[in-house]
Amino acid sequence: xxxxxxxxxxxxxxxxxxxxxxxxxxxxxxxxxxxxxxxxxxxxxxxxxxxxxxxxxxxxxxxxxxxxxxxxxxxxxxxxxxxxxxxxxxxxxxxxxxxxxxxxxxxxxxxxxxxxxxxxxxxxxxxxxxxxxxxxxxxxxxxxxxxxxxxxxxxxxxxxxxxxxxxxxxxxxxxxxxxxxxxxxxxxxxxxxxxxxxxxxxxxxxxxxxxxxxxxxxxxxx
Amino acid sequence: xxxxxxxxxxxxxxxxxxxxxxxxxxxxxxxxxxxxxxxxxxxxxxxxxxxxxxxxxxxxxxxxxxxxxxxxxxxxxxxxxxxxxxxxxxxxxxxxxxxxxxxxxxxxxxxxxxxxxxxxxxxxxxxxxxxxxxxxxxxxxxxxxxxxxxxxxxxxxxxxxxxxxxxxxxxxxxxxxxxxxxxxxxxxxxxxxxxxxxxxxxxxxxxxxxxxxxxxxxxxxxxxxxxxxxxxxxxxxxxxxxxxxxxxxxxxxxxxxxxxxxxxxxxxxxxxxxxxxxxxxxxxxxxxxxxxxxxxxxxxxxxxxxxxxxxxxxxxxxxxxxxxxxxxxxxxxxxxxxxxxxxxxxxxxxxxxxxxxxxxxxxxxxxxxxxxxx
Numbered sequence: 001x002x003x004x005x006x007x008x009x010x011x012x013x014x015x016x017x018x019x020x021x022x023x024x025x026x027x028x029x030x031x032x033x034x035x036x037x038x039x040x041x042x043x044x045x046x047x048x049x050x051x052x053x054x055x056x057x058x059x060x061x062x063x064x065x066x067x068x069x070x071x072x073x074x075x076x077x078x079x080x081x082x083x084x085x086x087x088x089x090x091x092x093x094x095x096x097x098x099x100x101x102x103x104x105x106x107x108x109x110x111x112x113x114x115x116x117x118x119x120x121x122x123x124x125x126x127x128x129x130x131x132x133x134x135x136x137x138x139x140x141x142x143x144x145x146x147x148x149x150x151x152x153x154x155x156x157x158x159x160x161x162x163x164x165x166x167x168x169x170x171x172x173x174x175x176x177x178x179x180x181x182x183x184x185x186x187x188x189x190x191x192x193x194x195x196x197x198x199x200x201x202x203x204x205x206x207x208x209x210x211x212x213x214x215x216x217x218x219x220x221x222x
Numbered sequence: 223x224x225x226x227x228x229x230x231x232x233x234x235x236x237x238x239x240x241x242x243x244x245x246x247x248x249x250x251x252x253x254x255x256x257x258x259x260x261x262x263x264x265x266x267x268x269x270x271x272x273x274x275x276x277x278x279x280x281x282x283x284x285x286x287x288x289x290x291x292x293x294x295x296x297x298x299x300x301x302x303x304x305x306x307x308x309x310x311x312x313x314x315x316x317x318x319x320x321x322x323x324x325x326x327x328x329x330x331x332x333x334x335x336x337x338x339x340x341x342x343x344x345x346x347x348x349x350x351x352x353x354x355x356x357x358x359x360x361x362x363x364x365x366x367x368x369x370x371x372x373x374x375x376x377x378x379x380x381x382x383x384x385x386x387x388x389x390x391x392x393x394x395x396x397x398x399x400x401x402x403x404x405x406x407x408x409x410x411x412x413x414x415x416x417x418x419x420x421x422x423x424x425x426x427x428x429x430x431x432x433x434x435x436x437x438x439x440x441x442x443x444x445x446x447x448x449x450x451x452x453x454x455x456x457x458x459x460x461x462x463x464x465x466x467x468x469x470x471x472x473x474x475x476x477x478x479x480x481x482x483x484x485x486x487x488x489x490x491x492x493x494x495x496x497x498x499x500x501x502x503x504x505x506x507x508x509x510x511x512x513x514x515x516x517x518x519x520x521x522x523x524x525x526x527x528x529x530x531x532x533x534x535x536x537x538x539x540x541x542x543x544x545x546x547x548x549x550x551x552x553x554x555x556x557x558x559x560x561x562x563x564x565x566x567x568x569x570x571x572x573x574x575x576x577x578x579x580x581x582x583x584x585x586x587x588x589x590x591x592x593x594x595x596x
């Protein structure tokens with residue numbers, strides 16, 4: 001078992017969640033309640049990572065953040081850093097890749113709250129921020145937790161985009177999925193099997209947990 | 223302009239046409255009545271600040287809630303408004319007590335709890351404070367919603383069809399409770415309903431809304447008996463609505479004479495309609511006298527008509543009759559009589575009866591084409 005790779009994967013997953021949680025809540029809520037011009041286009045763009053091969057997304061990020069041109073060059077000149085072949089790059093790529101997995105469940109959870117409930121809260125004298133905190137988040141929390149669990153598991157097992165953007169640098173960008181690939185390449189089947197089984201087990205637990213949460217939420221609010 | 227009530231003016235052409243001017247005094251219960259889609263709930267939402275009409279002035283207890291000219295618009299949480307939603311909109315993740323406490327969250331915890339318990343007592347829900355909304359009946363949920371709306375000591379109480387989601391037995395019970403409760407309330411109250419009986423029972427005044435426009439306001443009895451137009455009469459579920467020609471005015475006897483399909487009708491003096499002017503006229507069932515068989519009375523002399531019962535239905539202690547007054551004219555009049563009267567006079571289908579239209583109950587309105595004139 002490559003503990004260093006596992007630790008890096010877990011760290012990557014947590015840091016990704018840290019960013020995705022507020023982004024998902026704000027964007028999911030906005031998309032759930034607002035109608036605006038270009039909403040369909042925005043939703044299409046946000047859903048792209050669902051259907052786009054991770055390597056394709058990784059390729060475009062690689063091109064975009066290349067330090068020789070455009071955005072990548074601007075990042076180097078402005079902040080003295082780049083977003084490829086390092087941990088920050090992995091985090092950014094994971095956020096982009098996980099956007100639909102975070103936003104869609106949260107959007108559905110917010111949309112499921114009846115408009116009258118939110119309006120009743122406003123008529124009770126609650127400011128919008130208080131309505132979000134006391135009414136919307138508690139009612140949408142199962143959707144939010146489900147989204148976070150799925151994003152965590154997804155980041156933990158992601159391969160293509162990580163390899164494209166991060167490469168395979170031990171302790172820097174070598175996640176557990178890449179470590180498994182590495183072990184298979186070097187005929188270390190035993191280590192590959194242990195790590196693969198661990199990921200399989202974790203994925204099953206994740207899915208079971210989200211199903212349990214969803215059922216619990218239905219029981220509570222029906 | 224009202225000092226201690228609410229004054230509402232809403233004007234817009236689209237997306238929802240609105241032409242509304244309403245006043246409701248403190249302690250008064252005004253019912254906003256109209257068919258589905260007439261804009262009743264939109265008006266209520268505009269008062270609460272949940273909908274922003276384009277040209278609006280809403281002044282409540284001398285506080286400007288909205289003034290489009292001065293670009294003032296207070297958000298719902300800035301208006302002291304109590305709103306009971308049609309489906310109650312209780313917070314499902316909170317107990318009954320917590321639901322009410324949300325409206326007084328600015329108070330210290332102890333005071334909050336005391337006030338919430340007092341309100342629960344007021345709506346007869348003691349002992350249910352730890353329950354969740356899903357474990358309450360429709361009537362109990364409605365009471366929680368009322369308690370929550372009152373908790374904030376609102377400057378106006380808005381009730382959006384609050385009785386539509388409960389069964390008839392519970393509804394009657396809740397009517398009685400609201401009638402008792404309103405005696406202790408001093409704020410203006412606006413009730414949205416499409417049920418005319420409900421508005422007649424509960425409201426001091428009604429405002430009839432049709433396609434976003436207030437057509438008439440007044441006491442329920444006055445609007446029902448004196449609609450300004452045939453459209454209003456129809457909306458007030460007036461069954462006996464016809465057209466006729468004004469043929470004479472008799473100022474001395476205070477009578478106006480009409481010709482209705484060849485029959486001469488005598489109505490009370492209504493000089494605003496000129497001779498030879500076509501008009502619509504109506505009469506409420508309460509102003510139609512049934513001739514007692516074998517025992518004629520003086521009332522029988524007033525616009526007497528003979529006819530045959532073509533429809534006969536019994537419900538809730540009343541007999542609902544449709545009487546064809548002239549076979550050739552194919553004209554029917556609807557009458558409701560107490561069941562015991564119907565039984566005593568052996569009324570039934572195809573029976574021949576005599577009726578009188580009391581002239582004081584005949585109300586004239588400007589002419590308009592009536593669909594399916596009965």
